[in-house]
Amino acid sequence: MQNIGFSDIKITGGYWKTRQEINSSVTIKSVYERFRETHRFDALRCEWKDGEPDMPHIFWDSDVAKWMEGAAYILNSKNDETIAEIIEDAIDCIIENSDENGYFNSHYLVTEQENRFRNRDCHELYCAGHLFEAAVAYYEITGKDRFLKAMCKYADYIEKVFKTDKNAAFTTPGHPEIELALMKLYKATGEKHYADLAKYFIDEHGKHTEEQNYIESFNEYYNQDEMPIKDRETAEGHCVRALYLMCGAADVAYEYSDDELKKACERFFDNIVNKRMYITGGVGSTYIGESFTIDYDLPNRTAYTETCAAISLAMFANRMLKFGADSKYADIVEKAIYNGVMSGVSLDGKSFFYENPLEIDPEFNNVNTSTKQKERFPITQRLEVFECSCCPPNILRFVASIAGFLYSFDDETVYVHQYMDSETNANGIKITQKTEYPANGKIIVRCESDKKKIAFRIPGWCKAFTVNRNYVIKNGYAYVVLNGEDKIELEFDMPVRIIAANRRVHENAGRVAIMRGPVVYCAESVDNGADLKSVSIDINAEFEVNDSELLLPVLKTKAYRPKENENLYYEAGYDYEEIPLTLIPYYAFANRGESEMQVWLLRKQQIRGLCNKT
Ligand code: FUB
Ligand code: ZN
Numbered sequence: 001m002q003n004i005g006f007s008d009i010k011i012t013g014g015y016w017k018t019r020q021e022i023n024s025s026v027t028i029k030s031v032y033e034r035f036r037e038t039h040r041f042d043a044l045r046c047e048w049k050d051g052e053p054d055m056p057h058i059f060w061d062s063d064v065a066k067w068m069e070g071a072a073y074i075l076n077s078k079n080d081e082t083i084a085e086i087i088e089d090a091i092d093c094i095i096e097n098s099d100e101n102g103y104f105n106s107h108y109l110v111t112e113q114e115n116r117f118r119n120r121d122c123h124e125l126y127c128a129g130h131l132f133e134a135a136v137a138y139y140e141i142t143g144k145d146r147f148l149k150a151m152c153k154y155a156d157y158i159e160k161v162f163k164t165d166k167n168a169a170f171t172t173p174g175h176p177e178i179e180l181a182l183m184k185l186y187k188a189t190g191e192k193h194y195a196d197l198a199k200y201f202i203d204e205h206g207k208h209t210e211e212q213n214y215i216e217s218f219n220e221y222y223n224q225d226e227m228p229i230k231d232r233e234t235a236e237g238h239c240v241r242a243l244y245l246m247c248g249a250a251d252v253a254y255e256y257s258d259d260e261l262k263k264a265c266e267r268f269f270d271n272i273v274n275k276r277m278y279i280t281g282g283v284g285s286t287y288i289g290e291s292f293t294i295d296y297d298l299p300n301r302t303a304y305t306e307t308c309a310a311i312s313l314a315m316f317a318n319r320m321l322k323f324g325a326d327s328k329y330a331d332i333v334e335k336a337i338y339n340g341v342m343s344g345v346s347l348d349g350k351s352f353f354y355e356n357p358l359e360i361d362p363e364f365n366n367v368n369t370s371t372k373q374k375e376r377f378p379i380t381q382r383l384e385v386f387e388c389s390c391c392p393p394n395i396l397r398f399v400a401s402i403a404g405f406l407y408s409f410d411d412e413t414v415y416v417h418q419y420m421d422s423e424t425n426a427n428g429i430k431i432t433q434k435t436e437y438p439a440n441g442k443i444i445v446r447c448e449s450d451k452k453k454i455a456f457r458i459p460g461w462c463k464a465f466t467v468n469r470n471y472v473i474k475n476g477y478a479y480v481v482l483n484g485e486d487k488i489e490l491e492f493d494m495p496v497r498i499i500a501a502n503r504r505v506h507e508n509a510g511r512v513a514i515m516r517g518p519v520v521y522c523a524e525s526v527d528n529g530a531d532l533k534s535v536s537i538d539i540n541a542e543f544e545v546n547d548s549e550l551l552l553p554v555l556k557t558k559a560y561r562p563k564e565n566e567n568l569y570y571e572a573g574y575d576y577e578e579i580p581l582t583l584i585p586y587y588a589f590a591n592r593g594e595s596e597m598q599v600w601l602l603r604k605q606q607i608r609g610l611c612n613k614t
Pocket of ligand 1: 059175240241290306308388390
């Protein structure tokens with residue numbers, strides 16, 4: 001199965017057009033400015049001297065590289081001299097300062113040269129991987145190859161040090177990323193030895209645990225080295241590391257038809273989505289080691305759910321589609337992109353969440369309560385830059401290339417995985433989608449192609465749908481026979497749904513979450529008043545769906561809350577009042593000042609007697 005690349009697809013309307021316009025006009029500049037002010041771009045000049053402030057951090061190169069990758073994607077559809085010059089200048093710096101082997105790392109080149117490739121935790125291979133991705137992106141968009149050539153030289157050097165001479169102090173990266181990047185380098189150059197190197201790293205993970213001297217919480221799980229990937233049953237350790245690694249593993253399994261590795265990828269996916277994932281597609285239950293914990297441990301207020309983790313879950317799920325269309329993968333892409341990914345960026349495109357909690361209670365966060373003394377809470381308002389600022393440029397490149405999630409094809413069939421107002425004409429396939437999805441579930445698809453069939457994903461959340469043609473369902477896709485020039489109309493029924501969590505998710509016992517289509521909703525005190533934790537909702541509640549300035553509809557319903565009572569304790573009775581409740585898309589929380597926020601609301605049956613008396 002082959003993907004249709006984002007650069008061949010134009011997003012023409014709806015939610016994603018707006019998001020892309022903000023991304024390419026605001027986010028790109030804002031992230032650049034913050035990275036410039038914090039000396040990340042200067043670091044590439046490799047002029048820093050001992051004793052000066054702002055020593056280049058070990059992973060600043062990755063921040064800049066992700067920005068360059070996103071900027072290159074944006075240049076695909078937008079001429080921008082200033083952006084092009086910034087990229088060219090960064091490339092000049094990288095090429096001029098690469099050493100005779102092709103090695104480039106703005107930290108090690110000016111600090112501890114002698115410690116190159118001696119410390120597994122110092123992100124050299126991670127930074128290299130992001131530079132490779134940026135070089136491939138720039139080459140594919142502009143056709144200019146000097147950056148790509150420089151990075152090939154660097155990759156050849158890494159191959160020599162790690163695979164041929166084996167004289168690095170560690171065998172695999174502490175932070176995976178280079179594996180998936182080498183697969184991209186292979187695709188861009190046709191040089192098979194880059195794929196072989198990716199496979200080498202994938203196979204080596206977990207084989208040398210005793211030799212690696214791990215420290216405390218940065219243990220073998222954190223570093224994705226606890227055991228060979230093929231033996232793993234669960235998702236463990238640092239989420240972004242795990243997911244980047246498994247992106248590389250999925251690429252390698254596909255390229256080398258490695259069924260054992262593919263099965264490990266499937267187990268990893270199943271463990272995450274059935275037991276370790278938030279309803280938003282976020283992952284990472286604790287800030288300690290930024291990691292997965294145990295099955296069903298999904299706290300809301302202290303959820304870590306790094307933006308990069310939701311992004312990498314979407315990247316991984318999308319890769320699993322290469323093995324064959326199965327809607328369970330594209331469903332997770334959809335869940336992540338509308339919720340846990342886009343909550344990472346403000347509606348104005350300038351500021352970001354690193355952590356994306358499912359509950360905020362500013363009062364408890366900001367004063368010294370008992371909880372505050374033992375817990376660490378995510379921040380309540382987005383920031384423009386972080387000391388560890390991996391998420392902002394990740395959002396930039398992700399939104400710029402979002403169309404890459406739409407289609408793939410094989411000899412017989414074109415697959416439609418996601419629904420966005422768009423047009424494409426590539427690989428002999430011409431498709432347009434006219435839709436406001438997910439504001440509503442209507443989609444008109446026109447397709448001209450010599451393929452025999454077109455297959456539409458029927459979203460897992462959808463219980464009723466129509467297609468104006470005969471179809472056959474397989475693995476969650478409706479297969480329609482093509483006649484040459486087709487106009488196919490789909491309609492997915494999109495009622496508001498009230499969702500419960502598995503009873504083992506103790507945090508959500510007696511609570512429900514609200515979804516419409518793929519979009520998760522939340523309540524904020526800015527709309528509904530304080531004490532959201534006492535608000536309950538009837539599972540038979542009716543909802544109004546209203547257009548809003550938050551890009552997708554808001555929901556209005558009736559809910560219940562205890563009447564004000566001055567006593568600390570009182571006998572439980574029927575003292576509840578009906579209140580109007582406004583729910584907004586989760587991705588839009590914290591855009592209107594600091595506010596309480598709650599995804600999981602009390603379910604009305606919890607309130608004794610409420611149903612019977614007023
Ligand atoms: O270590 C580099 C980046 O910082 C990771 O990808 C993120 O998860 C954060 O740990
Ligand atoms: Zn991040």
